[in-house]
Amino acid sequence: MASLFNNKQQEILLEARNVSKTYDEGKKQAKSPQAPLVLDNIQLEIRSGEFVAILGPSGSGKSTLLRLLAGLIQPTTGEILFKGVPQYGPNPHLAIVFQSFALFPWLTVLQNVELGLQAQELTRTQRMKRALAAIDTIGLDGFEDAYPKELSGGMRQRVGFARALVVEPELLFMDEPFSALDVLTAANLRKELMSLWEAHNMPTKAIVMVTHNIDEAVSMADRIVVLGSHPGRIRVELPGLAREQRGLQTEEHTALTDLIYRIMTSPQEDVSALLPVTMPSSKTHPQAAARPRPYQALPHVSIGDVTGLIELIHASGGRDDLYKIGRQLHLEVDDLLPLVEAADLLNLADTEEGDLVLTEKGQRFAAANVQEEKDIFREQAMANISILRKIVQDLEQAPGHTLPEQHFLEFLEQHFSEDEAQAQLETAINWGRYAELFGFQDERGAFRLEDAEELAINE
Numbered sequence: 001m002a003s004l005f006n007n008k009q010q011e012i013l014l015e016a017r018n019v020s021k022t023y024d025e026g027k028k029q030a031k032s033p034q035a036p037l038v039l040d041n042i043q044l045e046i047r048s049g050e051f052v053a054i055l056g057p058s059g060s061g062k063s064t065l066l067r068l069l070a071g072l073i074q075p076t077t078g079e080i081l082f083k084g085v086p087q088y089g090p091n092p093h094l095a096i097v098f099q100s101f102a103l104f105p106w107l108t109v110l111q112n113v114e115l116g117l118q119a120q121e122l123t124r125t126q127r128m129k130r131a132l133a134a135i136d137t138i139g140l141d142g143f144e145d146a147y148p149k150e151l152s153g154g155m156r157q158r159v160g161f162a163r164a165l166v167v168e169p170e171l172l173f174m175d176e177p178f179s180a181l182d183v184l185t186a187a188n189l190r191k192e193l194m195s196l197w198e199a200h201n202m203p204t205k206a207i208v209m210v211t212h213n214i215d216e217a218v219s220m221a222d223r224i225v226v227l228g229s230h231p232g233r234i235r236v237e238l239p240g241l242a243r244e245q246r247g248l249q250t251e252e253h254t255a256l257t258d259l260i261y262r263i264m265t266s267p268q269e270d271v272s273a274l275l276p277v278t279m280p281s282s283k284t285h286p287q288a289a290a291r292p293r294p295y296q297a298l299p300h301v302s303i304g305d306v307t308g309l310i311e312l313i314h315a316s317g318g319r320d321d322l323y324k325i326g327r328q329l330h331l332e333v334d335d336l337l338p339l340v341e342a343a344d345l346l347n348l349a350d351t352e353e354g355d356l357v358l359t360e361k362g363q364r365f366a367a368a369n370v371q372e373e374k375d376i377f378r379e380q381a382m383a384n385i386s387i388l389r390k391i392v393q394d395l396e397q398a399p400g401h402t403l404p405e406q407h408f409l410e411f412l413e414q415h416f417s418e419d420e421a422q423a424q425l426e427t428a429i430n431w432g433r434y435a436e437l438f439g440f441q442d443e444r445g446a447f448r449l450e451d452a453e454e455l456a457i458n459e
């Protein structure tokens with residue numbers, strides 16, 4: 001597509017070329033016919049001077065992509081190049097800040113930061129000098145001798161940043177660096193990081209950040225890479241906003257946030273159909289279309305939360321912008337999307353152009369009393385949710401209308417990994433119980449048809 005973001009003249013630091021990743025290759029897959037493809041044919045360039053954010057639904061492979069780019073894991077096919085040279089191990093010119101600060105509790109701040117320099121051949125004095133400078137840059141002056149447990153979450157993450165920056169990395173990677181912090185601390189740390197970056201007060205040439213916070217990506221990044229799932233793939237690369245347009249209140253920020261919600265809530269849609277004509281410099285990756293899932297997968301949410309979402313939309317007149325709902329509920333897209341998917345699967349709501357719109361059933365559901373609500377839910381569940389239908393149908397046929405959970409687990413394991421099959425069944429139990437379709441006895445691991453007694457009498 002169109003040339004990207006006028007940065008052709010800038011040096012390509014890192015490149016993923018035709019990269020695909022499958023975990024557990026070689027492992028014997030007794031039940032699943034093949035190991036799932038986690039990332040499919042990734043093409044990505046990181047250039048000098050840019051801040052790139054990677055967004056995508058949970059499980060789309062964001063962290064996997066970051067680890068591949070960092071050389072911590074190897075691609076199954078394709079290659080990662082640093083300044084044009086293929087990489088086969090951890091990249092020494094790169095440092096990573098993780099969500100879970102990953103500090104050693106028995107070491108002081110200074111010692112934790114010095115650890116970053118372990119691999120470099122430096123004298124003790126040089127090491128300490130560099131560590132003190134990094135501590136100073138990141139605003140930890142005076143805390144050199146403190147232990148992690150004496151620090152707040154924000155200060156601990158500063159240590160994480162200092163430990164990364166002390167190696168003077170050409171590339172700084174961040175994996176959800178602010179998501180474990182409270183809102184104000186995160187905002188403060190983001191702002192400080194951006195001023196260091198913009199003032200060139202750090203030696204880093206490019207930053208790559210994985211996040212599931214759309215506002216965070218829009219307010220920080222020069223380029224936003226949106227991944228899709230099943231398999232993980234790049235759907236689109238969007239140009240970030242000009243510096244002066246960033247900030248929750250600007251029209252441009254709202255428009256870009258809205259667009260990203262629209263893209264992420266339309267996983268099957270061709271992204272080019274969703275892009276405004278005013279965004280010619282975005283780059284879609286049409287070669288990797290979503291593959292239909294072999295079996296309908298339930299999003300792992302509780303029905304109580306879906307009900308809350310439906311009621312909220314009802315209170316807003318039956319339709320609302322997804323980005324507004326996210327902000328109102330303090331939900332990041334990773335938490336909101338599964339709720340939206342559940343409402344959509346149950347045909348209680350549809351997504352339309354970045355809005356969530358209640359269906360006629362959804363309107364009735366929101367206005368119903370508790371019993372009517374259950375009735376509508378049961379009807380929608382039986383009409384739309386394959387695994388619930390299967391559980392009920394198999395129980396109807398089974399002696400005593402009872403079946404062990406193993407029966408359904410074995411079925412689900414034909415379509416999902418062992419862990420995911422277990423998770424799918426747990427979600428199905430949660431939904432099925434709410435709908436009063438069947439009972440599940442935890443201690444016996446047994447399913448029983450809810451109206452089994454009634455059925456027995458009628459037989």
Ligand SMILES: Nc1ncnc2c1ncn2[C@@H]1O[C@H](COP(=O)(O)OP(=O)(O)OP(=O)(O)O)[C@@H](O)[C@H]1O
Pocket residue numbers: 023024038056057058059060061062063064065212334
């Ligand atoms: N070490 C591993 N072994 C096997 N499978 C893995 C491993 N790490 C990740 N996966 C699987 O790969 C897929 C992508 O995971 P990854 O953590 O990269 O996604 P993500 O987009 O970062 O998700 P999240 O936002 O939930 O952190 C998931 O299905 C996950 O279960």
